[in-house]
Amino acid sequence: MMPAVAEAPEENTVAPAAGDTFPRLLRELATQRPDEVALQEKLYGIWQPITWRAYAERVADFAHGLAQLGVERGHVVAVIGDNRPEWLIAELAAQSIGAAVIGIYPTSIGEEVVHVLELAQVRVVVAEDQEQVDKIIRLKERLPLVETVVYYDPHGLEQYTEPYLREFTEIETEGKAWGAEHPGWLDERVDATQPADVAIICTTSGTTALPKLAELSHANLLTMAGHLGEVDPMKSSDRYVSFLPFAWIGEQMLAVACGLSYGLTLSFPEDSSTQRSDLREIGPDVMFSPPRIWESMLSDVQVRIDEAGRLKRAMFGWGYNIGDKVAEDRVRGRTPGLGLRLKHLLADAVALRPVRDQLGLSRLKRAYTGGAPLGPDVFRFFHAIGVNLKQIYGQTEICGIAVVHTDDDIRFHTVGKPLPATELRIADDGEILLRSSSVFRGYHRNEESTAGACDAEGWLRTGDAGYVEDGHLVVIDRAKDVRRTADGQLFSSAFVENKLKFSPYVEEAVVFGGEAGTEVTAMIMIDPATAGAWAEHEHLSYTTYTDLASKPEIYELVAEDIVRANADLPEGIEVQRFLLLHKQLDPDDDEITRTRKVRRGVIGKRYADIIAALGRGDAEVTTSSSVTYQDGSTVERKIPLRIFDLATFTVPRGRGRRPVWSGRR
16 A cells, blocks of 8 residues: 655745744644644554644643653653654653653663663653563662653553553543643643753763763754755655654654654654665655665665676666766766766666665655764765765754755765854864754753863864865764874774775774774674675575674675775775674674764773784684573683784785676676
């Protein structure tokens, strides 16, 4: 069944003037466009639409229910779970009575959950399903302030007897009855909300410690949405597929702030396994994803091309070359010649558009990436196939975005220019400083960190190093991670890592060395999907991830791509040695954040022996791995890891520099 999205009779391209808080914006939209689709969720293969009127009614019912549970102005309500309409209903309901919302990543466990709930003094938690409810139950003794847990997926919870558990629909039903007895009560609360009120509390990435809780007001978020709309106008008929966690500022930025400002239709995929097919079915107009999503899409294309026949590979290769030339002209501000434009029309029809369609990007007007650097090669690939992908730069503390590419001025190595009414300055030590009305209120219950976040003039200290080039911001890396090579050139591990991750077989890379004359080495985590597909194609048998990563053939496969990456790196920072780690980096082990940023401090301590062996040039290093079985028993295993020296490796003849579209056959 096709998505049930009604086209708007008129298209709003500016934020509604009277809506200066989220609840007032929702009330306006429910009045102006009551029967148009606001949200839709796919259940059992069918899109279930929710109109703006129904959305506002459910928010009102749940707000009345929260009031009955004791939630008042100034309180904080927590939500933990995947993206569903109930997530937003709970958020808008809490904000309607003057409370704030804090999101918890659905993959968070133990100490992370306790840290957030304790620091925010949460009394009511809205949890998605049995998995999330079980987390709270296990931690309940450490969470004395939590009085009520409301769940919105009752499957598996029918026999639970904990007195503090309540079902979402039950709260709505009770709230509806209470609201009927107190007419006008909620309207008074919505009228009392102020732009300066805290709307959401977002956790920072927490790369070095437990995350801080950044307070963002309605005014912070809505001015950000207005400034972004000046650069990239949005229409009320635009579609947005919401699949990134609402706990992340990136999703709050576009799905919530821009969604309510411009009346976008939000669609929620059925589950993680159907995201790609649901994305293709909806065909969003606007999209925002971190680099890992774009890198994953590129890997999928590369694998498909590897597996395609010779004719299809040749056709895509020809089309890609044409698209790349057109993209190069456009990013340099040149208009492609008539002959090239005609070739591009044909190339797009037979080679490029089918690829965009397979990825679900056929209707896309513009797409954003942020949260971490995206490699220039990946960036270039998407422009070559006709995707208007733009880099953004920002932080949680400035509502996720402060700098962005414009449609007519995109450079693959920069993150663009500041948004309107946003000031950018580079400090004497190279740190990027930002100032705008979107800078956050401060860290929740953390005055010391708040005092250090901005200087006396209101400039936000980002902690990142960078420089300005022709008005564009170039981000080097976190200031503390920028080093100098022996000849004095600036060296960023992230720059080398992004080059390595252009390989479809590399999921993650962590680079070491490079300063004071030391050689550059890398710890590589392979992508089990693409590397596994290659192994199957080559009839290479394996059992586990560890087994696959230890195969000599996989080492040589990755070595080929590292040699190609080295060819694009400045002299002195080419990778000399690498090893394939026996496991993937895991946020549950504190090795990466929930937004998949590497915690270099943890990596440096946990894998100190491996890093030292890479630096010495050993042929092998042995590490230990703890395996826990279903009965609870634990066994410590010793795992030998090969260190691959690229000085002794030669790319097999006939398999030299490989374009992104070519196969390995």
